[in-house]
Every structure is written in structure tokens, then in C-alpha cells.
Amino acid sequence: MIDYTVSSHMTRVVRDAALRAGVAHSELAHLPGLEPETLADPLLRVPTASLVRIWELIARNSPTGAGIRAAETAAQGRLHVWDYLFTIAGTFAEGCRDAARYLPTVTDPGVEMTVIEEDRRLTITYGIALYSPSAVTAIDEFAMALMLKRARDARGPAVVPVHVALAHEAPKNHRHLIEAFGTRSIDFGARANSMTFLDLDTEPPRLPGPDDELGVILRRYADGLLENSRPASGWHGRFRSEVAHALGEELSLELVAQRMAMSPRTLQRRLSDLETTWRDEIESVRHERAGTLLRETDLPVQSIAGRLGYTDARALRRAFHRWTGQTPDAYRRAILPRT
Structure with a gap:
């Protein structure tokens, strides 16, 4: 069972963000699951509690924009197979659906991602579990900024959402969010984090080709990863x-x-x-x-x-x-x- 755990790939991304934010190595060393051998094994899973604690330390050292900065460093491939499932699909909607289906390959299975298509709009919702108040802002912003980064990886750097909703309360100043998301249409205190895109699939789906077979291979690999992953002792x-x-x-x-x-x-x-x-x-x-x-x-x-x-x-x-x-x-x- 991998409930209440996250992937070693996600943990490395957040741990590196903590170190850049000035969190001391000594504050991380005792956390379960952060041993080098655990973080080097894609089949080993880290306790979710350890990841939340890292976010708390990040928020303490860097209270504004920490989640945005962490997402900026999550280059394509750092989150392993999930990144490629999100970005190689024939349409953006297909990539989002694969990302939702295989989200547990990177994060806690209790976290849900949904994809809603309505008219020419596509909305991704990302709900999180009840984390500590000191960490929730950074986690919300990281999740949405990461989704936008993958959207841009898939459809180009000019992609801008038409609306963003964040579950945490509004900060005193959210200029950093306007700059990161490229829109002023940002709401706070929502029931779930969400991001809406318009007309990202205006071109017809491409004809079947090598990428479709690659998608089959990646999905099989992701299924095997979920089946064989285990919590790190x-x-x-x-x-x-x-x-x-x-x-x-x-x-x-x-x-x-x-x-x-x-x-x-x-x-x-x-x-x-x-x-x-x-x-x-x-x-x-x-x-x-x-x-x-x-x-x-x-x-x-x-x-x-x-x-x-x-x-x-x-x-x-x-x-x-x-x-x-x-x-x-x-x-x-x-x-x-x-x-």
C-alpha cells in the first residue's frame, strides 16, 4: 500500500527547494524517507508527513512565493514518467487526463486531480488533503504553478490560463502570482485549487504515430510503478x-x-x-x-x-x-x- 506516501522524485524536488530557501541540512536529515538510498530508488515512497514538514520549513524561511519558485525548478523529467504522460499526448486534454489518472505516481493517492471539459474551456482541479496551515499556501501555489509549467511544456511558453482559483486565503499582496500565472483573474478561498484554459486544442488531433505507441509504453510503465512501489522503511x-x-x-x-x-x-x-x-x-x-x-x-x-x-x-x-x-x-x- 502506498497511501500516505509520495514519490522519491517529488520529494527530491521539494527537498532541493528547501535547501535553496536556506533550510539547514540538519533540519532535514532526521526526517523519515530522506536517506540518499531512498531518494535514488523510484520504487521507494516517502511518508507524506515528511514532505509536509519540508514545506513547513520552506514556508518558515521563505513565506512569500516559495511554491512558485519550487515549481520553476521542476524541469521536464524531474517527476519521472508522470511528466511525459502529461506532455506527449495528441491533445492537451488527453495529456491532462493521463496526468490525473497517474497522479499517484508522484504524490499521495489521497490527492485528487480532475479534468472538466466544457465548450472550449478545460479546467484542471487539484484538491489537497488537510495539511498544516503554515504549509498549505506554498503547496497550493506549487501545485498550480507546476500544472501551468507542464501545460507550457506541452503547448508552448505562451500558454496563459483564463482563470486560477486557490484554496488558501488571499495574501496581502499577490503580485507574484499575477506574474507567475500571467493573469489577474485569480480567486482565493476556493473549495479546490483549479486552473482554466481556453482553446488549447484548436488544432485537430494529429494522426496516430510513434508518440501513441510511446504513450502505451509509458502507461504500462506507470501501472507497474504503482503496483510495485512500496513505502521506504x-x-x-x-x-x-x-x-x-x-x-x-x-x-x-x-x-x-x-x-x-x-x-x-x-x-x-x-x-x-x-x-x-x-x-x-x-x-x-x-x-x-x-x-x-x-x-x-x-x-x-x-x-x-x-x-x-x-x-x-x-x-x-x-x-x-x-x-x-x-x-x-x-x-x-x-x-x-x-x-
């Missing part, structure tokens, strides 16, 4: 996995740090950034692992205690009672199906 997930694997060994912070290719000091600092400690993490992993073994196996409590690194079953029983208010045996009885 991030360094914290890998850390907990390493702890779980080492529970029955001579568990130590030095051992886990070595397996994660970092120094013990760096590991402790990263845990501190997440407002947790080595001791708290060991407790949490043991609690989680104990519950799993009690639910999914018929191992005796003594064996489970050994797998969790306890000297005997009594130590596990004391810890489990502290975590749950129950003994391991009572917990197991409570979850067994009644016959």
Missing part, C-alpha cells in the same frame, strides 16, 4: 530490524551501529533527533517482537524469552506485565480463537 525501520535480529545475540549499540555502517555516536544522535533513546528502542522492539511470537507461534514462553535476549522466562513475564498489564500466558489465551 528508512534508517529507523532498518535500525529496528537490526535490533530485532540481534536480540538473541550479544546485543549492543556498537554492534547495531556497525551493521548500519555508522558510528555509535551518530546512531545515538539520530535516535535523539527522533526524541527516543537506545534503551527505549530496545524496550519497544522487545514488546513488538514478544507480541508477534505469542500470537503467531506456539513457542513456550521460555523459548520466547531467549529469542528476546532475556536470561529467563521470569524476566520476560515482568517486562510483559509492565508493557500490557498481562502475563504472556494470559495474553496468548486472550487472543486464541475460542472453540
Whole structure:
């Protein structure tokens, strides 16, 4: 499931915008999903919460026009297959429909894009989830400016919308938006972000050709991307996995740090950034692992205690009672199906 996640491509665009806005590397380093190996993998997805936090930091450092500037740097191709689906179609309307259908390849599946054709007008609507108030303005403006940029990539730099609606409240001055969108017809406080174009498909659709076959290939690729993408575990997930694997060994912070290719000091600092400690993490992993073994196996409590690194079953029983208010045996009885 990729709900509540966004693509690594989108994350790179917004992260780079944050760095240009003066956000410090240290403020980004602890966010889940921003590890270099995650951002380099098109199949790994970053928590939406991390992206929203980056937007909050951008808005704090650059309160006016941050979303517009971020969109300006999102050159064709930076958002991977979605960019090309938007721009290679035979008509602008077809490209918009493909962009709407495959929007989850770049952003949270909870975000919706719709395409409405009426007379000679085409309106793109882009609704966002409930983000923090400090981030919503930048996100609204980024989304609409990105749509306009792709429209210009597809139909030329002279494309100008006849109307723009933004969901956030009107700023004190929106001259930067007039300049970015090329129109004074901008409304605020709308129910959804939207942009309307007029007569972008005045020419008849071109005859079928190589681009149509390319479109088929790109759509198949996008389908595969959605099917095979997965949330990134991030360094914290890998850390907990390493702890779980080492529970029955001579568990130590030095051992886990070595397996994660970092120094013990760096590991402790990263845990501190997440407002947790080595001791708290060991407790949490043991609690989680104990519950799993009690639910999914018929191992005796003594064996489970050994797998969790306890000297005997009594130590596990004391810890489990502290975590749950129950003994391991009572917990197991409570979850067994009644016959």
C-alpha cells in the first residue's frame, strides 16, 4: 500500500527547494524517507508527513512565493514518467487526463486531480488533503504553478490560463502570482485549487504515430510503478530490524551501529533527533517482537524469552506485565480463537 506516501522524485524536488530557501541540512536529515538510498530508488515512497514538514520549513524561511519558485525548478523529467504522460499526448486534454489518472505516481493517492471539459474551456482541479496551515499556501501555489509549467511544456511558453482559483486565503499582496500565472483573474478561498484554459486544442488531433505507441509504453510503465512501489522503511525501520535480529545475540549499540555502517555516536544522535533513546528502542522492539511470537507461534514462553535476549522466562513475564498489564500466558489465551 502506498497511501500516505509520495514519490522519491517529488520529494527530491521539494527537498532541493528547501535547501535553496536556506533550510539547514540538519533540519532535514532526521526526517523519515530522506536517506540518499531512498531518494535514488523510484520504487521507494516517502511518508507524506515528511514532505509536509519540508514545506513547513520552506514556508518558515521563505513565506512569500516559495511554491512558485519550487515549481520553476521542476524541469521536464524531474517527476519521472508522470511528466511525459502529461506532455506527449495528441491533445492537451488527453495529456491532462493521463496526468490525473497517474497522479499517484508522484504524490499521495489521497490527492485528487480532475479534468472538466466544457465548450472550449478545460479546467484542471487539484484538491489537497488537510495539511498544516503554515504549509498549505506554498503547496497550493506549487501545485498550480507546476500544472501551468507542464501545460507550457506541452503547448508552448505562451500558454496563459483564463482563470486560477486557490484554496488558501488571499495574501496581502499577490503580485507574484499575477506574474507567475500571467493573469489577474485569480480567486482565493476556493473549495479546490483549479486552473482554466481556453482553446488549447484548436488544432485537430494529429494522426496516430510513434508518440501513441510511446504513450502505451509509458502507461504500462506507470501501472507497474504503482503496483510495485512500496513505502521506504528508512534508517529507523532498518535500525529496528537490526535490533530485532540481534536480540538473541550479544546485543549492543556498537554492534547495531556497525551493521548500519555508522558510528555509535551518530546512531545515538539520530535516535535523539527522533526524541527516543537506545534503551527505549530496545524496550519497544522487545514488546513488538514478544507480541508477534505469542500470537503467531506456539513457542513456550521460555523459548520466547531467549529469542528476546532475556536470561529467563521470569524476566520476560515482568517486562510483559509492565508493557500490557498481562502475563504472556494470559495474553496468548486472550487472543486464541475460542472453540
